[in-house]
Amino acid sequence: MLVQKTLRHGALFALLLGSLAAGAAHAANGWERIRDDAPERYVVVRGDTLWDISARFLTSPWQWPTLWQANPQIQNPHRIYPGDTLVLRDCEGAPCFAxxxxQPVVKLSPRVRTIEPREAVAALPLEVVNVFLRQHRLQEAGRALNELGYVIGGENQRFISGAGDTLYVRGVLPADTPMGFYRPGEEYLSASGEPLGQELVYIGEARFISQQGDIARVEALSARQEVRNNDIVLPLDEPIEADFQPRAPLNDVAGHLIAAPGGVRFIGRLQVVALDLGTEDGLQPGHVLQVDQQGELISDPRSGELTQLPSTQGGLMMVFKxxxxxxxxxVMQAANVLSIGDVVRSPERQR
Structure with missing residues (x-):
């Protein structure tokens, strides 16, 4: 009887160890990255972003590329479209998405068969960033503003012009490219005070008319405010496209939130911010960074010494330009209001 009882306890202990080992292997294979409430299937709808979709499945949305099983039979295997179905699967013990x-919408008639064009799901809300990029651009440090084309005057010796007016610009302009009027804005500095670039703020749109020597003639097509002498004239930036995914930087990076363009005081979700990190640090479009906010400085109730509380994670942001x-x-997530000077760094990686 004692022997049977001992054997039974040993079997239960072995079963428990086996369950724990299986759970540990399950976690080691990446299942701990999946949200407890993640759906097994999800149909993509118009308006979704890759961030939204990955956040439905993953505890850390930037880990999407490590679980995404791109279909090699699709022309661009990284693109997802409204109407597609994402399926969470077990790929040899590890989670993956398929x-x-x-099917695109097909319209039938006696004579015409058309397939509606489909717009791929973007990594983040493109309308937000493209509106921003139209209104803000950067002249990097080391490139002088006096090298750019600039307004020298309007017809009839006007110093201030508006939509419909003709202006003269010193500089050789491209003839068939949409142009914009810009005015110097904030000068961006690193946390140590080193110049990084000059913000240029969009004033309005211009149309090239003619060029004679280094003087171009342009028409102001639109103006958010009056166009002044010395305003800068540049080709409009191309809007960014959807061809990147949320992901962590390949290398560990650390820097600071240095500005909130547009005079934003309270920085929260879907606000654009400027960082003192760039391609020289390894950043690319789609890279996700974590924001660390410094803990409060309090007085120890016993010693009276000032004590710095540990920093906390304030949010997540995705680089787009x-x-x-x-x-x-x-800014994609914000647990608190973010501030100029907050530390930004590579997100904590789940092993």
Whole structure:
């Protein structure tokens, strides 16, 4: 009887050890990255972003590329479209996502058969960042503003012009490229005070008319405010596209939130911020960074000494426009109001 009882306890102990080992292996294979409430299937709808979709499945949305099983039979295997179905699967013990491609809408008539064009799901809200990029651009440090084309005057010796007016610009302009009027804004500095670039603020749109020597004639098509002499004239930036995914930087980076363009006082979700990190630090579009906010300084109730509380995670942001030494990023999550000077760094990696 004693022997049977001992054997039974040993079997239960072995079963418990086996369960724990299986759980540890399950976690080691990446299942701990999956949210407890993650769906097994999800149909993509118009308006979704890759961030939204990955946040439905993953505890850390930037880990999406490590679990995404791109379909090699699709022309661009990294693109996801409204109507597609994402399926959470077990790939040899590790989680992965597979794609069931939705069919495009087909319109039938006696004479015409058309397929509606589909717009791929973007990593982040493109309308937010493209509006920002139209209104803000950067002249990087080391490139002088006096090298750019600038307004020298309007017709009839006007110093201030508006939509419909003709102006003269010193500089050789491209003839068939949409142009914009810009005015110097904030000068960006690193946390140590080193110049990183000069913000240029969009004033309005211009149309090239003619060029004679180094003087160009342009028409102001639109103006958010009056166009003044010495305003800068540049080709409009191309809007960014959807061809990047949220992911962590390959290398560990650390820097600071240095500005909130547009005079924003309270920085929260879907606000654009400027960082003192750029391509020289390894940043690319889609890289996700964690914001660390410094803990409060309090007085110890016994010793009276000032004590710095540990820093806390304040949010997550995604880089969408990196330059050589600074970047623009969009705040994707914010647990608290973010502030100029907050530390930004590579997100904590789950092993």
């Amino acid at each position: 794609l069931e491609t939705g 990196p330059y050589s030494r600074m970047s623009y990023a969009l």
